[in-house]
Amino acid sequence: MSRRIGAIFLRAMMTLLMVATLNFILFRVIPGDPASLLLGGARISVTAEQIEAQRQSWGLDRPLFPDQVVDYLSATVHGDFGYSFKFRGRHVADLILERLPATIALVGLAQFIAILCGVMLGVYAGWRRGGGIDHVATGASLALYSTPSFWLGMLLVVIFSTALGWLPGYGASSPGATIGFVAWLLDYLRHLALPVFAVALGLIGQYVVVARAAMSDVVTEDYMVTARAKGLTNGQMLMRHAFRNAMLPVVTLVSLNLGYVVAGAITVEAVFAWPGIGGLTVEALNARDYPVLQGVFLLLGVSIVIANLIADLAYGLLDPRVKQ
Amino acid sequence: MSNTSKNTTPPLLIVDGLTVDYGTKGVSLRAIHDVSFELRAGEAVALVGESGSGKTTTAMAIAGLLSPNARVAGGEVRYRGSPLPIDDDAAMRPHRWSETSVVFQGAMNALNPVHRIVNQIAEPCVLHGMSRAEAMARARELLELVGIPADRGAAYPHQLSGGMRQRVMIAMALACRPSIVIGDEPTTALDVINQAQVLKLLVDLRTKFNLALILITHDLSVVAESCDRVMIMYSGRIVEDGSVADIFAEPKHPYTRLLMDSIPNPAEGKRMLRPIPGDPPTLMKRPLGCAFHPRCPSAMAICATEAPHLNAYGKGRVACHLHNSLAPADKVSVNA
Numbered sequence: 001m002s003r004r005i006g007a008i009f010l011r012a013m014m015t016l017l018m019v020a021t022l023n024f025i026l027f028r029v030i031p032g033d034p035a036s037l038l039l040g041g042a043r044i045s046v047t048a049e050q051i052e053a054q055r056q057s058w059g060l061d062r063p064l065f066p067d068q069v070v071d072y073l074s075a076t077v078h079g080d081f082g083y084s085f086k087f088r089g090r091h092v093a094d095l096i097l098e099r100l101p102a103t104i105a106l107v108g109l110a111q112f113i114a115i116l117c118g119v120m121l122g123v124y125a126g127w128r129r130g131g132g133i134d135h136v137a138t139g140a141s142l143a144l145y146s147t148p149s150f151w152l153g154m155l156l157v158v159i160f161s162t163a164l165g166w167l168p169g170y171g172a173s174s175p176g177a178t179i180g181f182v183a184w185l186l187d188y189l190r191h192l193a194l195p196v197f198a199v200a201l202g203l204i205g206q207y208v209v210v211a212r213a214a215m216s217d218v219v220t221e222d223y224m225v226t227a228r229a230k231g232l233t234n235g236q237m238l239m240r241h242a243f244r245n246a247m248l249p250v251v252t253l254v255s256l257n258l259g260y261v262v263a264g265a266i267t268v269e270a271v272f273a274w275p276g277i278g279g280l281t282v283e284a285l286n287a288r289d290y291p292v293l294q295g296v297f298l299l300l301g302v303s304i305v306i307a308n309l310i311a312d313l314a315y316g317l318l319d320p321r322v323k324q
Numbered sequence: 325m326s327n328t329s330k331n332t333t334p335p336l337l338i339v340d341g342l343t344v345d346y347g348t349k350g351v352s353l354r355a356i357h358d359v360s361f362e363l364r365a366g367e368a369v370a371l372v373g374e375s376g377s378g379k380t381t382t383a384m385a386i387a388g389l390l391s392p393n394a395r396v397a398g399g400e401v402r403y404r405g406s407p408l409p410i411d412d413d414a415a416m417r418p419h420r421w422s423e424t425s426v427v428f429q430g431a432m433n434a435l436n437p438v439h440r441i442v443n444q445i446a447e448p449c450v451l452h453g454m455s456r457a458e459a460m461a462r463a464r465e466l467l468e469l470v471g472i473p474a475d476r477g478a479a480y481p482h483q484l485s486g487g488m489r490q491r492v493m494i495a496m497a498l499a500c501r502p503s504i505v506i507g508d509e510p511t512t513a514l515d516v517i518n519q520a521q522v523l524k525l526l527v528d529l530r531t532k533f534n535l536a537l538i539l540i541t542h543d544l545s546v547v548a549e550s551c552d553r554v555m556i557m558y559s560g561r562i563v564e565d566g567s568v569a570d571i572f573a574e575p576k577h578p579y580t581r582l583l584m585d586s587i588p589n590p591a592e593g594k595r596m597l598r599p600i601p602g603d604p605p606t607l608m609k610r611p612l613g614c615a616f617h618p619r620c621p622s623a624m625a626i627c628a629t630e631a632p633h634l635n636a637y638g639k640g641r642v643a644c645h646l647h648n649s650l651a652p653a654d655k656v657s658v659n660a
Contacts, residue, residue, distance in 0.1 A: 221433055222428060222429065222433040222434040223433060223434055223435060223436040223437075225389070225428065225434070226426075226434045226436075229389055229421060229425070229426045229428075230420065230447060230451060230496075231417045231419075231420035231422065231448060231451050231452065233414075233417065240447075241439075245436070245437070318438070320437070320438060320480040
């Protein structure tokens, strides 16, 4: 058991090292010289001496391997992700940390709602396969699953913001000062509602499809016949024998999705002008702000590795067969 | 023990004209047709037949485990004199396991992979009225009874061998002290050594607790070692019923005879497997008359038009025009 956990952690560490290294290489093979970019790119004329001075001051004249890689990795380990090109002089880590709460609120809440609704609906649909709820849930889920969430987002804006005027369609707060924490929170939640539903609806479809498939498999297992033969009621069969077995594939999906909580929902954040990591990524892409992109990619990589780690550990708790 | 009226104790179980259909979207298929037999306390009966012959449907009906798409189209099952509500899932619940339990193929997937075996054995005891502590004590006692040390109870099914899993399944079947145990091919997935051991265990426990045993199998060697009586099923009907000794010595129905002949027996110089020509009929398309007549070497003209009744013959019963001195009464085809 403890050996398995040790192996899981070791594997996670190895993956993180590879993620960081790839992240380094990726931005070195992109065409364009960072030094000239820093000096304003091709728009203004600079002398070769100026470029060379920039290269020296940023350490770009030193060899890629081992000097630059080692520098990068050691800085990363120490939490130093460099400076943004666009937001001059600002630490990448600060920029990311500034945007992180908004993204966690958006995607975290959407995941929470989606897991709750999607898993319950999927489990029920799989349990009562062929029933009315199954048909409706399966049809609706496939439709939601295959709809791009930004399009859903625009639809929500058109209906609930433009036409009905119930909820704000963009940003995270109303213009003008709001006084007091409660007033601020209510305003924030009103702004959060539409983007959360845009993200959650697509995820619900995903969870329903997976939970239903898992449950339909479990229902036909021999041990369900044994459970019935023992005299269990349908509810007892579902809760004691079916649910835990059906949760195994769902746990995989949940933890993989949790990895994306910090990465934000790029398209939905763009639609709603939500000030999260997704928005930051789009801004950084437009400005060719490589250090910020590098930081965001690293964050995404790390969170997915951690989510996988959690999935591995959760599997061991849910399924005794995994422990060996 | 025999099925004849010489035995004065009333039968534990009476299956009377049981007919079960499976329905899917308006189409109704007859799985078993007019199945009648009696089972006495402590008696061991084998139900033998090919897949689709109705042996599993018969046994599952007795256990109250008909699937939701099954419909009892006729007849009834009486347990200790009173009819069982076999087509009412909720009403059958108290009967399940406490009166009739099933030894499923534990070596396969009949045990839940995520629960400890001792908990799985204790579960029905709690359901049928024991306290948690009593049930756990009972489960440990049962494990010892089937030859598994009680402290292995904390194991999960995947940590046990196929033979041990089947023993766990047997222990579980005995948990609520049932009167009838149904063995659903309990030795099929095991290797030969384990088969012999599991079968011996089942036979010993049956004697010890005076259990009535219904053994579903297609393996005639298993029947010879463990049962008093054997009923041969073909295409939803019982075609022959008699003591193991009688049927092995002198099978009456041509199907039984071919079944016996199909077993390789090197001692008699039969080294090759001799299959029965033709295929068993499907539920969708049964032949008129006797369902076996297209494959029967002794088929007569009457066999193609009239289904033979299961009539008393010698000490047992047989459904065949060759052995039918009485007038055939049933001119209706099975799928009518």
